[in-house]
Amino acid sequence: MAQYPDLLALWQAGVDAVRGDVAVRNAIAGGKIPAPDRIIAVGKAATAMASAAARAWPDAPCLIVTKYGHGDGAPVHAKMIEAAHPVPDAASLRAGQALIDAVTDCSAGSHLLMLVSGGASALAEVPVEGMTLDTLKAETQSLLASGTPIGDMNAHRTARSRIKGGKLLARFAGARVTTLALSDVEGDSLASIGSGIGDADADAAFAFTPRIIASNAIARGAVAAASPVPVRTNDETLYDDVAMLAPQIADMLRTAPSGLHILGGEPVVHLPATPGQGGRNMALGLALAREIQGLDNMQILVAGTDGTDGPTDAAGALVDGRTWQDSGAEALARADAYPWLKARDALVVTGPTGTNVMDVLIACKM
Numbered sequence: 047m048a049q050y051p052d053l054l055a056l057w058q059a060g061v062d063a064v065r066g067d068v069a070v071r072n073a074i075a076g077g078k079i080p081a082p083d084r085i086i087a088v089g090k091a092a093t094a095m096a097s098a099a100a101r102a103w104p105d106a107p108c109l110i111v112t113k114y115g116h117g118d119g120a121p122v123h124a125k126m127i128e129a130a131h132p133v134p135d136a137a138s139l140r141a142g143q144a145l146i147d148a149v150t151d152c153s154a155g156s157h158l159l160m161l162v163s164g165g166a167s168a169l170a171e172v173p174v175e176g177m178t179l180d181t182l183k184a185e186t187q188s189l190l191a192s193g194t195p196i197g198d199m200n201a202h203r204t205a206r207s208r209i210k211g212g213k214l215l216a217r218f219a220g221a222r223v224t225t226l227a228l229s230d231v232e233g234d235s236l237a238s239i240g241s242g243i244g245d246a247d248a249d250a251a252f253a254f255t256p257r258i259i260a261s262n263a264i265a266r267g268a269v270a271a272a273s274p275v276p277v278r279t280n281d282e283t284l285y286d287d288v289a290m291l292a293p294q295i296a297d298m299l300r301t302a303p304s305g306l307h308i309l310g311g312e313p314v315v316h317l318p319a320t321p322g323q324g325g326r327n328m329a330l331g332l333a334l335a336r337e338i339q340g341l342d343n344m345q346i347l348v349a350g351t352d353g354t355d356g357p358t359d360a361a362g363a364l365v366d367g368r369t370w371q372d373s374g375a376e377a378l379a380r381a382d383a384y385p386w387l388k389a390r391d392a393l394v395v396t397g398p399t400g401t402n403v404m405d406v407l408i409a410c411k412m
Contacts (some may be wrong), residue, residue: 051306053347053364053408054394056269060350063268064093064260066163066228068159073226073259076100080222082159086148088141088170089163089240090121090352091228093120094400096161100124106159109148111141111170113354118164131168132357133186139179140171142209145243148261149217164230164352164402166240168198172208182206182232191321193287196231198309200241200264210241215250219393222253228260230352230402232285234312243283262310265351269308269408284311284405288330296337297410299344309407315381322382325356327405331363331392332383341367346409349394352402358384361392362405 085108087096092112100121108124113131129137131397225244246254270277315326349362376384
């Protein structure tokens with residue numbers, strides 16, 4: 047039987063094309079960004095984004111807010127706050143206040159460079175008056191468990207926040223804000239990335255220049271460019287429940303021509319009352335393993351471009367027609383795909399990638 051291409055290497059090619067440092071460096075190389083007086087980076091890719099900006103402007107004060115374990119490689123002079131994701135914690139509240147302090151400290155005539163990536167919604171927060179951290183955490187956990195679409199989640203978060211939806215930059219008294227963002231949302235809207243933490247009102251008193259500098263489409267394009275076999279599908283359609291997506295994708299693959307099939311987006315998963323250990327990509331991978339069981343001509347990788355899937359150290363899963371066993375059904379029902387896949391050497395583990403542009407699925411049909 048013919049050899050499958052290295053799907054993990056193809057996935058990595060997609061990730062490398064949208065790394066935070068690469069995207070920011072490319073944006074700076076365009077020569078249209080004035081030197082900033084302050085740099086603020088927030089999100090899972092904040093450290094990588096800030097490192098590129100700090101190399102260009104080493105004298106600018108820099109604040110980084112990112113996920114625990116995502117701070118390696120930070121500029122030595124930067125202030126770093128690590129916090130929890132996807133459910134905020136006390137450090138998230140400290141980070142939110144630090145963002146307010148940094149923005150309000152900017153003087154008249156100053157230029158603020160905002161570097162925003164996915165995850166910012168949980169990593170930094172200042173709740174509306176009367177809302178406690180316990181309530182914020184409980185509401186977030188409930189939204190995540192119910193599989194609430196990201197747009198609805200962001201609207202909920204913004205209504206309860208004093209820094210989301212343009213409210214942070216409404217405190218800016220300087221002359222110019224440039225926001226560079228990595229998109230982790232369908233449609234690449236800055237108002238949705240990090241619940242609009244780097245967005246500004248249309249009637250803002252300062253000059254505002256927003257730019258999306260990396261996206262799922264760019265990552266998928268890089269996967270396609272690196273493929274040694276013909277690319278038959280390249281779509282951004284992973285926006286349904288995992289239980290619905292798995293049979294749909296498998297049906298498409300069964301009738302599709304041989305070659306590479308690339309899908310992107312961010313599926314959702316409904317969690318039981320007491321979920322196990324896993325994430326949406328591992329759940330989708332395991333569900334797909336069930337759908338393609340017995341087939342000897344198909345291999346599928348699905349993983350989060352940020353290198354993490356749910357509250358685990360894995361990014362996703364790599365499965366084929368031999369992966370599935372009947373005990374997988376119980377793991378799916380418990381939302382406990384991680385230990386099941388780990389026991390079968392089917393996890394994709396990469397560590398933090400320095401980016402976050404949703405998820406990428408790569409399937410090869412021989």
